[in-house]
Amino acid sequence: MRILVVNGPNLNLLGSRETSTYGTATFDDIKALLGQLAKQLSAEIEVFQSNHEGALIDKIQSATKDGYKGILINPAAYGHTSIALRDALLATALPFVEVHISNIYAREEFRHKSLLSDKAAGVVLGFGPKSYLLGLRGLVEVVRENAST
Ligand code: CA2
Numbered sequence: 001m002r003i004l005v006v007n008g009p010n011l012n013l014l015g016s017r018e019t020s021t022y023g024t025a026t027f028d029d030i031k032a033l034l035g036q037l038a039k040q041l042s043a044e045i046e047v048f049q050s051n052h053e054g055a056l057i058d059k060i061q062s063a064t065k066d067g068y069k070g071i072l073i074n075p076a077a078y079g080h081t082s083i084a085l086r087d088a089l090l091a092t093a094l095p096f097v098e099v100h101i102s103n104i105y106a107r108e109e110f111r112h113k114s115l116l117s118d119k120a121a122g123v124v125l126g127f128g129p130k131s132y133l134l135g136l137r138g139l140v141e142v143v144r145e146n147a148s149t
Contacts, residue, residue, distance in 0.1 A: 007049035008076030071096040100125035
């Protein structure tokens with residue numbers, strides 16, 4: 001089973017700044033943890049990050065043709081603003097799980113709104129980098145359930 005992990009803007013900076021909000025794990029650390037878990041779950045992942053809205057959308061648009069069965073996404077700030085990202089996810093019709101490292105509801109009000117959550121198969125937030133791992137477990141279950149029904 002192939003899962004695409006999509007990461008939005010500034011997540012490449014993880015571990016270098018704002019460590020009180022996002023922790024000290026780097027983006028590469030999270031990638032390594034996800035790779036280990038994927039192996040345990042017998043899933044194959046590709047981890048993609050871009051600071052550009054269009055690049056994220058292009059990647060999501062190709063997901064079905066590239067053989068992915070689900071999308072794990074930390075949209076970063078685009079989750080609060082991008083109708084285009086929402087539309088791209090809906091157009092794939094693949095199940096997606098939204099993750100956030102921080103608890104967006106405990107932060108500034110402009111972060112309380114997600115344009116993706118109501119269409120997500122699940123949302124995991126506030127567990128630090130573990131949000132990704134919990135999200136991957138949930139998504140793999142959803143894809144397996146869908147395949148068996
Ligand atoms: O908590 C999350 O995972 C977020 O998606 C992270 C985004 C933020 O805009 C969302 O509201 C919540 C920020 C991405 C990371 O930004 C960094 C900026 C500086 C240093 C490290 C990371």
